[in-house]
Amino acid sequence: MAKKAKSRTIAVRLVSMALTGYYKTLIRPRTHRPLSMLKYDPVVRKKVLFLEQKRGGR
């Protein structure tokens, strides 16, 4: 049987680099470079750097 085609986009998790455990889930094209952005972290109540978590099978 033919394998199911992979979707063009993936959901990725951007974790707060303030080590609060806070994260945001975003969707990006599969071939795009990893996402990273400054976003508000409500735990430390500041804009901090969010980096995409490395993906891996469970």
Add this chain to the structure above:
Amino acid sequence: MNSRQYIKLAESLPPRLTKFFARYPPQALLSQSALPSSSTPSTSSTKHPVTGRWHDPVFSLRRQAELVKLARQHGVEELLPYTVKGTEERLRRRAENGLRVKGTGVGQRVKGKESERTLKGRLEKRRQAMLEMPQMIQTWKERGHGRGWKKWPK
């Protein structure tokens, strides 16, 4: 203390205590006077040595507690025989068991939830990360907003 003082003390006590002391004179008094010695009342259920039957204590735990309370109010608790309701025994048990909550006794500690045990360390880590945040953002901006970034979180 001489006998006259004892009589005075006995007159000041409530009848319930004087009746008790009349039935079971304290050891401190017995050694001085020629009163007939009677054994101390059993404070817990006892098995009869001959018949093997169980007998209730002469004074129930509730009555023991009441007597101890009365005696303590009148400052004669040390004249009572041993009972689990005595102040000393109660304090000893409190030190041993604490407030019946595990870990509140002397020399013990409350274990707490995992989150409570690790809270301090996690807050410290967060504080450290926030101190390094401006520097991190600076390098992130210099490396093309993530284009040259190598250390992605796991």
